[in-house]
Amino acid sequence: MNKVETKKGSVQEKGLEKETLLDIQNLKTYYPVKGGFLKRTVAHVKAVDDLSFQIKKGETLGLVGESGCGKSTTGRTILRLLKPTEGKILFEGKDITNISGSQLRKARKDFQMVFQDPYASLNPTQSVGDIVSEPLKNFKKMSKNELKEEVLDLLSRVGLPPEAYHKYGHEFSGGQRQRIGIARALALKPKLIIADEPVSALDVSVQSQVLNLLKELQGEFDLTYLFIAHDLSVVKHMSDRIGVMYLGNLVEIATNESLYAEPLHPYTQALISAIPETDPSKRKNRIVLQGDVPSPQNPPSGCPFHTRCPMAKEECSKIKPALKEVKPGHHVACILY
Amino acid sequence: MVNVTTNAVKQQEKPINMSPFAIARRKFLRNKLAMVSSFFLLAVVIVSVLAPYITTQDITKVNIGSMSLEPGGEHVLGTDKSGRDVFTRLLYGGRISLLVGVTCTFLVILFGTVVGSIAGFYGGFVDGLLMRFTDFVLNFPFLVFVIVLNTILFGLVNGLWVLIGVISLLSWGGVARIVRSKILAEKENEYILAAISIGCKPSKVIVKHLLPNVLSTIIVQATVTFATLIVAESALGFLGFGVPQSIPSWGNMLSASQEADVLRDKPWIWMPPAIILTITILSINFIGEGLKDAFNPKSNR
Numbered sequence: 254m255n256k257v258e259t260k261k262g263s264v265q266e267k268g269l270e271k272e273t274l275l276d277i278q279n280l281k282t283y284y285p286v287k288g289g290f291l292k293r294t295v296a297h298v299k300a301v302d303d304l305s306f307q308i309k310k311g312e313t314l315g316l317v318g319e320s321g322c323g324k325s326t327t328g329r330t331i332l333r334l335l336k337p338t339e340g341k342i343l344f345e346g347k348d349i350t351n352i353s354g355s356q357l358r359k360a361r362k363d364f365q366m367v368f369q370d371p372y373a374s375l376n377p378t379q380s381v382g383d384i385v386s387e388p389l390k391n392f393k394k395m396s397k398n399e400l401k402e403e404v405l406d407l408l409s410r411v412g413l414p415p416e417a418y419h420k421y422g423h424e425f426s427g428g429q430r431q432r433i434g435i436a437r438a439l440a441l442k443p444k445l446i447i448a449d450e451p452v453s454a455l456d457v458s459v460q461s462q463v464l465n466l467l468k469e470l471q472g473e474f475d476l477t478y479l480f481i482a483h484d485l486s487v488v489k490h491m492s493d494r495i496g497v498m499y500l501g502n503l504v505e506i507a508t509n510e511s512l513y514a515e516p517l518h519p520y521t522q523a524l525i526s527a528i529p530e531t532d533p534s535k536r537k538n539r540i541v542l543q544g545d546v547p548s549p550q551n552p553p554s555g556c557p558f559h560t561r562c563p564m565a566k567e568e569c570s571k572i573k574p575a576l577k578e579v580k581p582g583h584h585v586a587c588i589l590y
Numbered sequence: 591m592v593n594v595t596t597n598a599v600k601q602q603e604k605p606i607n608m609s610p611f612a613i614a615r616r617k618f619l620r621n622k623l624a625m626v627s628s629f630f631l632l633a634v635v636i637v638s639v640l641a642p643y644i645t646t647q648d649i650t651k652v653n654i655g656s657m658s659l660e661p662g663g664e665h666v667l668g669t670d671k672s673g674r675d676v677f678t679r680l681l682y683g684g685r686i687s688l689l690v691g692v693t694c695t696f697l698v699i700l701f702g703t704v705v706g707s708i709a710g711f712y713g714g715f716v717d718g719l720l721m722r723f724t725d726f727v728l729n730f731p732f733l734v735f736v737i738v739l740n741t742i743l744f745g746l747v748n749g750l751w752v753l754i755g756v757i758s759l760l761s762w763g764g765v766a767r768i769v770r771s772k773i774l775a776e777k778e779n780e781y782i783l784a785a786i787s788i789g790c791k792p793s794k795v796i797v798k799h800l801l802p803n804v805l806s807t808i809i810v811q812a813t814v815t816f817a818t819l820i821v822a823e824s825a826l827g828f829l830g831f832g833v834p835q836s837i838p839s840w841g842n843m844l845s846a847s848q849e850a851d852v853l854r855d856k857p858w859i860w861m862p863p864a865i866i867l868t869i870t871i872l873s874i875n876f877i878g879e880g881l882k883d884a885f886n887p888k889s890n891r
Contacts, residue, residue, distance in 0.1 A: 334783050361789045374780035377610055378802040388788035421609055437788065 273346075274445060274477050275308040275331065280340035282323075282330045286550060297338075298550045300326040302501035302557075304340070305576065308445070313471070313478040315492030315509075317485060317524070321546065323501040324481045325369070328447045331479065332366055333357055344445070362392055364445040365438035367467075370454050371430035375422035381408070381433055382418040388440040407436045410473070411466060428459035435466065439474065447479045452487060464491060485528050489513060494582075497521045500557040501549055503576060507583035517585040519562045556588070564589060614806070617884040624880025627873030634870055638684035647678035661858050668858040670846055679838040680862050686839035687867070690754055691820040697758035698819070699812050702765025707796050707804075709766070710773030721770065728763035732822075735760060737831045750833050757822060765811055772804040806885030813878030817871045824867055840867045 281304075283297035300323045308314045316324050329335045331342055333349060342350045349360055365388075368374035375384055385404045389395060395403065405415050411432040422430055431451060438446055448467065452460040464487065470476060482488045488495055489509060496506040497520065505518040516522045523540040542561045547553050553560050559569035569588060576584040608616075618624060637644065647665075653673030661668040667676040709720040736756050743752045776782070777800060785799045801808075820840075826832035827841020828848075835842060840863040847853045847860035 329783070332787055334787060358789045358791065361787055366784070366787050368780040368784060370780055374784050376781045376785070376799050376803070380609070387785075387790070391789040391794075423610075434784070437784065441788070 272310055273307045274310045274344070275479070276341075276343040276346075277304055277306050277331065278341040278343070280304040280327070280330060280342065281338045282326050282335055283338040296550050299501050299552055300549060301330060301337075302549075302552065304498075304501070304503050306496055306503060306506055308477055308479060310444075310477055311471075311475060312493040313480050313491055315488035315495040316479065316481045316498060317483060317488050317495060318498035319483060319546065321549070322498045323549070324483070324498055325449050326501075327498070328366065328449045328479060328481050332361075332364055332447055334366075358391075362441050363443050364447065365441065365443040367431070367434055367438050367446060367448040367451045369450040371427050371434060372454070374434050375430055377422055379421070380418070381413075381420055381422070384422070384433060385436045385440055388437060392441060403440075404436075407440055410439070410470070411436045426459075427455050428463055431455060431463050432466065435463075435470070439470065442474060443476070445477045445479065447481070449481045450483065451480075453482065453484065460487070467491070485524060497524065500546060500552055502557050503586065504558065505583075505585045505587075506576065507580075507585075511580065511583045515583075517579060517583065517590060518558075518587050519564050519589075520558050523563075556586075614881075614884040618880055621880040621883060623876050624883075627876035627880070630873045631870065631877065634684060634866070635688060638681055638688055641678075641681035641685060645675070645678045645681060647675040667862050668856075670843075670859045671849075671852065671856075676843075676859060676862055679843055680840075680866065683838040683840045683843055683863060684866070686750070686833055686837055687820055687823055687841065690750070690757070690823045690833070690839070691816050693754050694757045694761065694819045694823075695812055695816040697754070698762045698765055698815055699808060701758070702762040702811075703769050703801070703808060705762065706766040706769025707773050707800060710770040711777060711792065711796050711800065713774075717770070721767075724763045724766045727760065728767075730760055732760055733826075733829075736826060737829075740826075740831055750837060753823070753826070753833055757819060761815070761819065761822075765808075765815065768811055769804060769808060772807050773800055776800055776803050806881070810878055810882045810885070813874055813881060817874040817878070820867070820874075821871060 280301055281299070282301040283299050285294040286296040286298060287293065288295040302323075304323075304327060306314070316327065318324050326335065330337050333342070333352075337350055340350070341348060344360070344364065347360075349357070352360060379387075382401070382404055385407055386400050389400060389403060401418070405418060408415060408417055413429065413432055413436070417425070417429075417433070422433065425433065431454075435451075451467065452463050455463060467478070468491070471478060478491070480488065480491045482491075492509050494506065494508050495512050496503050497512075497518065498504070499520050505512065505516070505521045507517075512521065513525065516525050519540075520542075523542050526538060526540045540563065542563075544561050547557070547560055553570065555568075555570040555573050556562070556565075557573075559565040562569065566588070572588060574586045574588045576586045577590060578584050579590045651674070653669070655673065657669065657671055657673040659665055659669040659673075661676075665675050665677065667680065669675055670679070705720050705724065709717040709724075736753075739756045740752055743756075773796075782795060782799060785795045790798070823832055823839065824841035824844060827839050828844045830845055832841045833839050843863040844860055844867075847864075852859050
């Protein structure tokens with residue numbers, strides 16, 4: 254993946270000047286845990302716990318973190334596929350936190366999702382033509398010919414042959430299926446695309462193709478990405494800015510260069526030290542974290558990371574640090590800074 | 591080695607662009623037992639529908655001159671205790687039994703699917719409410735309730751439609767439960783999230799995305815229901831609480847065997863409906879089995 258040339262510098266500079274597309278304020282998504290005889294809510298899984306960040310127009314924000322830290326829940330909550338427990342989601346300044354019904358359906362035109370599992374994300378009873386034309390049918394009145402032309406155009410943009418139109422999902426490989434999913438997300442010319450680990454289910458050789466396709470399309474359609482992944486090298490390749498999540502919290506958010514050059518949060522440092530080095534002579538200090546991720550149902554008091562942090566102090570278990578701008582554009586939630 | 595080559599040939603002759611349903615149809619057409627059963631059922635349906643063109647005997651007129659005649663001569667299968675032609679009544683009885691079966695199955699599947707898919711898709715409170723109602727319906731004692739309702743409503747409405755209505759009202763619970771459980775599993779797939787995120791209404795998500803993917807289960811369930819309901823109709827007819835005695839049905843005809851004399855000495859009166867009923871139920875079940883295999887991607891029969 255690292256072989257692919259990067260050209261994020263220019264995009265990022267443009268991104269910084271541009272206006273905010275998505276503004277997340279104190280977002281919380283809790284899953285209720287039902288139990289007992291009457292199925293009462295006995296506890297909450299705090300999948301997303303007090304998250305705030307912004308995405309500017311045209312930029313790519315990467316979101317990394319280990320399994321179960323709430324990355325996918327964040328993505329789905331922003332798309333309002335899940336109901337947020339608290340907080341605000343502002344899309345182009347418009348509050349979409351509490352809209353529902355037809356209002357929400359209309360709003361969906363502007364934000365789409367590319368899903369993680371290319372096998373489960375395509376309806377097995379629909380042909381590719383049906384899958385890609387469905388969003389268009391939902392929002393636009395088009396004649397059959399216009400529709401087909403549009404779909405064929407979309408298919409060619411994502412690198413699929415026109416023959417794909419009549420085929421079914423099961424006749425394609427994982428990478429091709431992911432292209433179909435991308436074409437479906439693109440059909441409505443959305444402003445924001447949330448890519449929820451779009452390549453984690455693919456072969457490494459296919460991953461870079463799909464990633465490059467996503468990059469090309471970003472320029473072509475003027476897209477903004479929220480790119481969710483657990484593979485640090487993938488995120489590095491894709492993103493202008495990167496947010497690091499731990500146990501439903503954002504612990505650090507910074508520009509790509511700044512984060513990799515100088516990770517500030519102890520968790521980020523541990524993550525980055527875990528990236529395999531291609532050059533065996535370059536031995537580096539591997540920070541190995543002790544213990545497991547605490548249960549999001551009963552997160553630790555204070556800083557969520559203090560139970561595993563090699564630099565934890567006594568007050569870490571008492572005060573929950575807020576995100577602080579330590580350097581321009583580099584925010585970190587840790588009492589060390 | 592031989593196996594490998596035949597597999598390769600099979601792969602080649604498989605046309606491209608096949609929908610899952612086209613694949614299932616192919617598999618079903620190759621299933622001999624299911625195909626024989628289909629032809630038999632089709633024959634029964636055709637003969638029953640064309641009954642007026644096949645026989646001209648009167649089905650209701652009591653004929654004292656020809657009571658309990660043995661098969662042969664003018665009456666191919668003999669006559670019953672009222673002197674009516676058994677063959678003719680068998681054909682006309684098939685019409686009623688199949689009509690009751692088909693109509694009830696249609697209503698049962700329709701209602702069960704609607705309730706089950708809404709409960710499964712929305713979950714939570716809606717699910718609880720609908721499923722408790724389903725439990726309530728499932729807990730009615732079927733026979734007693736049919737007999738009581740049939741007796742109350744008899745005379746107010748055409749007896750046949752009372753029976754169809756009552757059977758349908760009491761039988762949809764099982765289908766609703768099965769459809770709900772299937773929908774619950776299916777809606778966890780990401781393509782349902784995708785359908786919502788591209789702006790599909792809940793009704794569209796259910797009809798276009800969920801139902802086609804649980805349709806195989808519904809179809810198999812329909813065949814099972816069909817067989818069960820034909821049996822239910824016959825059981826009621828046998829007990830004398832089915833369609834009115836003036837209308838012949840297989841169940842009604844069987845009720846003649848309640849008399850020991852008929853059961854022991856005049857088998858031609860009750861054997862024909864019993865045999866045709868058994869084979870029909872069997873063939874419906876074989877068709878159901880065949881459909882189940884055809885829709886199962888893991889079976890390669």
